[in-house]
Amino acid sequence: MTMVVKGDVTGTGEIEASDARAVLRHVAKLDELKGEFFAAADLNGDGDVDASAARMILRYVAGLEKSL
């Protein structure tokens, strides 16, 4: 069983700036997030992934958000 950690889009077990980068690549259609990676990027659970998720991840990395 795989646990989906919200914000850990790359599946490394850590929430980092590279996760925001992966979200932006998805938004720009350079990459496509699928399955658990998409679920990890869908922070608000609305079935869509947009740039606001990347912003939230960067805020979390910067310590401005306590959780995602």
Ligand SMILES: [Ca+2]
């Ligand atoms: Ca990660």
